[in-house]
Amino acid sequence: MTELIVICCYLALLVLLGLFASRLFSGSKEDYQLASHSIGPFLLLMSLFGTTMTAFALVGSTGEAYSAGVGVYGLMASSSGIIHSLCFFLLGIRLWRLGSKYGYSTQVQFFRDRLGSDKIGLLLFPILVGLVVPYLLVGVISSGTVMQAMTAGAFPDLFPSKNPGIAGGIPPYIGMLMICGVVLVYVFFGGMRGTAWANAFQTAVFMVLGIVTFCVIANKLGGEGNLLANMQKLSAAVPPDKATRIAMSKTEFFTYLFVPFSVGMFPHLFQHWLTAKSAESFKLPVVAHPIFIMIVWVPCILIGIWATTDLMPTRPPLPKVPGTDIVNPNAILPFLVKTQTSALLGGFLAAGVLAAIMSSLDSQFLCLGTMFSTDIVNHYRKEPLSDRAQVFTTRAFIIGIVALTYLLSLSNTKSVFNLGVWSFSGFSSLFPLVFAALYWRGLTKAGAYAGILTAICMWCWQFAASDYGEIRDYTFDLTLGDAVYKMQPVAPIFLASAVALVVVSLVTPKPDAAVLRKFFPERA
């Protein structure tokens, strides 16, 4: 019950934050969707970091380290530190500049203008929305799972279950409804300002609570006099295959570098970039992002490999995947928190995990509302909507999207989790498009279409080859002689899309001179 009280207090605090942010709302579309371009360096850092870090950063990283060992950090964290900042620096600043100059709120507006093609919007819009939806669903479903696990035992008579790990816990359909409701309230009332404030607050919460939880678990599992002695004792007991990368493929490790390029095409990050007060605001996020990733990920990876040692208490046993005798890696962190820390800290950590989830969900809801309102409703009207009407339609779409996401999250959960990495791969394969649009005068409309269509075809082919996401460790295998090189499917999709974009651009008529003057003024 203590956990539930802490979670409820935390959610109430977020609602208050959103309502307070709404008091500063000027009523304009630009203020609602982009916080009137008023976000300074610190808020931008916290909101960008909070948006890119999902529940996976806490719960998933521990589980992956339990399964695959320390190599997970290089695979997903240090690579993101390099590539995410690269995207902020090369794409974010330029897009902010163009967005400020020409009044963009969405990616589709930018690409329509840059390529001189209205129909490119009709091609891109469903792709972007289609790729965000599974990402959203993973967040909502994870929130329901966390709520149930962390509140287990609170209502034994009301929510009985044969599984002791979840008996008496708030069922997912209620937990997900609570999370969707809270996010809806602060996004609806606070708009982008409320979202940025909530993101900053939530990012601070999950970073601080992650470190506190790490220290408490290390001391409890180690049983020695001080933290360093405990960490040394636990790490010395880690099996060699978890302390090294013996079991990992080197080419798979290398090609995983393509996955973080997805940040360059996330529509919700595009919108966050546009909120910056000035180009100077980008400097702090560019520099601090890799360090922030390290602060969150290193403790989680260590906990994950420690969970593989003989020092883990045998009772209660590690949680199993329902219906099997296999340990459920994603349940490792909640299990350790529940069994090795106090109920109060457990409640705080649950709030921290929910914070990581909600700091991505809010931006995605707001961005989809903005896209529907701007790229569809307003774009295809003969008379543009008034400022207030655009705020109204954005809010109406946010309500609709939250409701739809909730209903979808009640359906098949397993297949959605398998779609997560495919969603990222899809966004990554569109990176060549946004990079060329900003840096290459030779990009033509036909080249852009070729790049997008190639990415779609390659993505569909690889997705089908993975049995529609069912084969979770699917790789694209390249055979050269006797050697087989395993690669992440994102690598061939990314490269094929880039080649198609370049080749078709080179053989098709050059872009309009007026468009080039607009986007490359200094050299036109």
Added chain:
Amino acid sequence: MQKLVWALVLLLVVLHQDNWFWEDGTLVFGFMPIALFYHACISIAASVVWFMATRFCWDDDLTAESHGEEATK
């Protein structure tokens, strides 16, 4: 200097592959597997390189630019 910064970014990508500690289970400070320690150092190095990028690869026109100023140009 700009070329040096971009060369360092490229070097980070090469160093990230880290074939040399692939099977090394040494514990740094007695608790940190060297593969994890090395990649934590890559994260710190990435911050340093991106700091250099914001110093030496920064478009000077951007420094004084804020939303309002840009919109009126």
